[in-house]
Amino acid sequence: MFTPSQHDVRRFFCETYRKSVDNAILTPLEAIARDWIVQHPEYAPDFENVEDALAQDYSVEAGRINPFLHLSMHLSIAEQISIDQPPGIRAAFQNLARRLDSEHEAHHQIMECLGQMIWNSQRNGVPPDGAAYIECINRAAS
Known part of the structure; x- marks a missing residue:
């Protein structure tokens, strides 16, 4: 399994x-990333200088959204949907995108569920609960 560092992600x-x-x-992964970069033009200045990107503080205390984390979550969710893993995420995403009339906004709602699942997993010291993740998405779609 590949586990890129924070700097690897920012360089990518x-x-x-x-x-x-x-x-x-572009490589296939870069092409997917480019599609998300294009949908977030507000982040363009963050990608223009790699040395600045590596030095930037995106902590909650700094009060800035981390564009690298945000786009990484888009990539992760896109991959989950493409392989339907966890099972049911593709259908849940399609239902949510239909309800919101936006695949992009559906991704943003799914990010909330993904963050909640990861937080619960880390807080409780248990593996991520894919079923709870899908249930969260389905609740957002209903």
């Missing part, structure tokens, strides 16, 4: 942004 998005601006060839 900055490099993807640079390649996108330069119309360079």
Whole structure:
């Protein structure tokens, strides 16, 4: 399993942004990341300089949204949906996207559920509960 560091993630998005601006060839993962970067133009300044990105503090105390975390969650959710893992996420996503009339907004709602599942797992010292995650998404879709 690949576990990138914070700097690896930031370099990945900055490099993807640079390649996108330069119309360079992207890997399949970079192409997916580019699609999310394009949907979040407000983050473009965060991707323009890799050294600045590596030094930036996106802590809650700093009061800034972490664009690298946000886009990483989009990538993670897109992958989950593509392979329907945990089982049922694809259908739950489709229902939520239909209700919200926006796949992008559905991703943002799913992020809330994903964050809640991870928080509960870490807080209670138990594995992530995929069924509770899907139930949270289904509640948002109803």
